[in-house]
Amino acid sequence: MKKELVKFKYWKKLKGHYKKMRSVQMRDLFDTDEKRADKFTVQTDFMYCDFSKNRINGKTMKYLLRLAEECKLHEAIEAMFCGQRINTTENRPVLHTALRNRGNSPVYVDGKNVMPQINEVLAKMRDFSEAVRFGKFKGYTGKKLTNIVNIGIGGSDLGPVMATEALRKYWAKDINCYFISNIDGTACAEVLNKINPETTLFIVASKTFTTIETLTNAKTCRKWLVDALGEHAVAKHFVALSTNTEEVKKFGINPDNMFEFWDFVGGRYSMWSAIGLSIAIAVGMDNFEKMLDGAYAMDRHFRETDFEHNIPVILAMLGIWYNNFFNLKSYAVVPYDEYLRYVPAYLQQLDMESNGKYISKDNKQVHYMTGPVLFGGAGTNVQHSFFQLIHQGTTVVPCDFIIPAISHNEIGEHHEILVANVLAQGEALMRGKTTKEVTEELAKLGKSKDEVAILKKFKTFDGNRPSNTIVFKKIDPYSLGALIAMYEHKVFVQGIIWNINSFDQMGVELGKQLAKNILPELQGNAQGVAHDGSTNNLIRYIRRLRK
Ligand code: G6Q
Numbered sequence: 001m002k003k004e005l006v007k008f009k010y011w012k013k014l015k016g017h018y019k020k021m022r023s024v025q026m027r028d029l030f031d032t033d034e035k036r037a038d039k040f041t042v043q044t045d046f047m048y049c050d051f052s053k054n055r056i057n058g059k060t061m062k063y064l065l066r067l068a069e070e071c072k073l074h075e076a077i078e079a080m081f082c083g084q085r086i087n088t089t090e091n092r093p094v095l096h097t098a099l100r101n102r103g104n105s106p107v108y109v110d111g112k113n114v115m116p117q118i119n120e121v122l123a124k125m126r127d128f129s130e131a132v133r134f135g136k137f138k139g140y141t142g143k144k145l146t147n148i149v150n151i152g153i154g155g156s157d158l159g160p161v162m163a164t165e166a167l168r169k170y171w172a173k174d175i176n177c178y179f180i181s182n183i184d185g186t187a188c189a190e191v192l193n194k195i196n197p198e199t200t201l202f203i204v205a206s207k208t209f210t211t212i213e214t215l216t217n218a219k220t221c222r223k224w225l226v227d228a229l230g231e232h233a234v235a236k237h238f239v240a241l242s243t244n245t246e247e248v249k250k251f252g253i254n255p256d257n258m259f260e261f262w263d264f265v266g267g268r269y270s271m272w273s274a275i276g277l278s279i280a281i282a283v284g285m286d287n288f289e290k291m292l293d294g295a296y297a298m299d300r301h302f303r304e305t306d307f308e309h310n311i312p313v314i315l316a317m318l319g320i321w322y323n324n325f326f327n328l329k330s331y332a333v334v335p336y337d338e339y340l341r342y343v344p345a346y347l348q349q350l351d352m353e354s355n356g357k358y359i360s361k362d363n364k365q366v367h368y369m370t371g372p373v374l375f376g377g378a379g380t381n382v383q384h385s386f387f388q389l390i391h392q393g394t395t396v397v398p399c400d401f402i403i404p405a406i407s408h409n410e411i412g413e414h415h416e417i418l419v420a421n422v423l424a425q426g427e428a429l430m431r432g433k434t435t436k437e438v439t440e441e442l443a444k445l446g447k448s449k450d451e452v453a454i455l456k457k458f459k460t461f462d463g464n465r466p467s468n469t470i471v472f473k474k475i476d477p478y479s480l481g482a483l484i485a486m487y488e489h490k491v492f493v494q495g496i497i498w499n500i501n502s503f504d505q506m507g508v509e510l511g512k513q514l515a516k517n518i519l520p521e522l523q524g525n526a527q528g529v530a531h532d533g534s535t536n537n538l539i540r541y542i543r544r545l546r547k
Pocket of ligand 1 (some may be wrong): 209210268353
């Protein structure tokens with residue numbers, strides 16, 4: 001059994017170090033060390049990560065990285081890449097990295113190299129996506145399939161939604177993508193109202209092929225198609241992405257129209273697998289593979305770079321620093337790029353579903369905080385909403401800012417203003433604004449002494465609020481792949497430090513079970529399952545309103 005994290009040598013050292021660092025001002029650190037930004041920036045050929053605006057000094061980083069070593073991070077990284085069964089509660093390997101193993105070196109699960117089967121599915125995805133894009137695989141009535149509808153939820157939805165939107169500039173001109181995830185019939189109806197059955201391809205994406213939301217949505221869409229074109233049309237308009245051939249057959253999709261993936265791919269890590277078919281059709285398989293290339297570049301960076309220059313490791317350990325020593329419970333990700341607007345929602349699942357856990361791998365309740373609450377949104381929009389709290393709230397929220405240097409839409413001055421904003425936010429959060437500065441500023445504006453006295457505190461900013469700035473040349477398939485893989489590895493590192501299994505999701509499973517008990521009661525087909533008084537009342541009240 002592993003020693004408890006709080007007893008580790010470098011954990012204790014960090015506790016002591018925190019007492020010295022908590023009052024240190026980043027402003028002063030910058031003023032006294034002109035090389036600070038260089039010291040705390042890592043640059044690769046595809047990414048620039050400036051983490052100098054954090055409440056750290058050299059010693060902080062040394063202790064954090066030593067803690068990572070003490071937690072045997074090197075060994076853990078190798079265990080993941082080599083296919084060991086690190087998802088202990090489900091007894092599975094965790095091999096999303098094999099899906100983008102572009103070097104094609106063998107990866108073994110139970111003595112069998114999984115790369116041939118991965119390459120086979122990639123080839124099948126290429127054939128099919130090109131056949132759809134070039135109009136060779138047509139609909140039942142001979143028309144080109146131009147509406148791509150991905151039906152899936154959670155990990156079978158968020159990756160495709162986020163990546164297709166991020167790569168919207170790369171979409172084939174005549175193709176439109178739609179996503180149906182929510183069980184709310186409105187989600188289905190809104191999409192079906194916009195499309196024509198003759199030109200629609202439904203992609204039913206479900207690892208288990210038992211998820212009630214996805215199967216219900218898929219049944220509704222199947223009926224809609226059959227009503228319009230007849231049963232024979234299904235083979236030309238439905239494909240499945242799944243690990244479960246039997247259930248796919250039962251649903252009425254021919255296994256020839258199924259794209260397989262495997263238990264060693266977790267739902268929220270699956271957009272690199274067949275689950276990415278909608279991405280491949282929208283942007284083309286070459287671009288999909290460039291996304292895999294970007295992720296592979298990040299995988300190699302993560303696996304091969306010493307911790308001092310290892311971006312996911314650094315970001316993860318900074319998260320530990322704030323979470324466990326500063327006791328900060330939340331964290332924001334703000335991409336300054338309209339096309340990346342679904343990245344925060346995607347990361348919310350990646351981070352919170354992976355590390356929102358209180359039982360350690362040793363089957364014990366942990367005595368430290370694990371995954372933070374992650375939120376975010378696209379800059380500059382969120383500057384006009386929750387940034388008030390980020391600047392002056394009583395809690396500190398560390399932020400990641402993501403910015404491409406070049407926009408896909410270089411119109412007018414838009415991109416310069418966007419970049420100016422992200423840089424200004426990072427600077428303002430770090431420096432703050434002293435009461436003296438505010439007083440001078442107000443005086444310059446001609447405010448009276450009384451007005452200054454009233455306003456100066458409201459307009460003062462303590463600053464010393466941390467942020468990381470991650471810069472890309474442009475958001476293209478390669479950089480997107482690298483960015484997402486970076487966050488996957490960051491989350492992985494934190495799971496190792498916290499000694500939790502980042503790869504199961506019992507809380508999600510619970511949700512899948514619970515509604516099944518209540519459904520027959522709502523439908524009036526069952527009575528008397530003892531719920532709490534509140535739930536019983538709500539069931540009765542909603543039934544009454546529906547009569
Ligand atoms: C992801 C989770 C969860 C899952 C969905 C959909 O890691 O396990 O979000 O992806 O519940 O599951 P299916 O793909 O099996 O329908």
